[in-house]
Amino acid sequence: xxxxxxxxxxxxxxxxxxxxxxxxxxxxxxxxxxxxxxxxxxxxxxxxxxxxxxxxxxxxxxxxxxxxxxxxxxxxxxxx
Numbered sequence: 001x002x003x004x005x006x007x008x009x010x011x012x013x014x015x016x017x018x019x020x021x022x023x024x025x026x027x028x029x030x031x032x033x034x035x036x037x038x039x040x041x042x043x044x045x046x047x048x049x050x051x052x053x054x055x056x057x058x059x060x061x062x063x064x065x066x067x068x069x070x071x072x073x074x075x076x077x078x079x080x
Contacts, residue, residue, distance in 0.1 A: 004058035008039060011065040019072055027072060035068035 012035045020028035039061055046057040 001054045001058055004054075004061060008061050008064070011062065012036065012039070012068070015065045015069050019069070023072070031068050031072040034071070035064045038067060039064035 012032065015035065016028045016032040019031050042060050042064060043057060046060045047054075050056045
């Protein structure tokens with residue numbers, strides 16, 4: 001599970017850095033916190049639903065960076 005967490009943190013940081021380059025610092029920081037909160041909620045929910053199966057939970061955690069990127073661009077491009 002440690003490798004899942006390391007890869008998840010690197011994915012969230014990579015997405016945040018990309019958002020920083022495209023949309024600026026404020027969007028990047030808010031997206032980072034949004035993805036971290038989303039990852040925590042996904043972890044808690046899937047651990048309860050799968051009765052502690054860490055492999056399934058780890059795989060579902062990778063939804064957070066993708067959702068964070070999609071949501072940030074949907075909200076950000078609506079303001080332009």
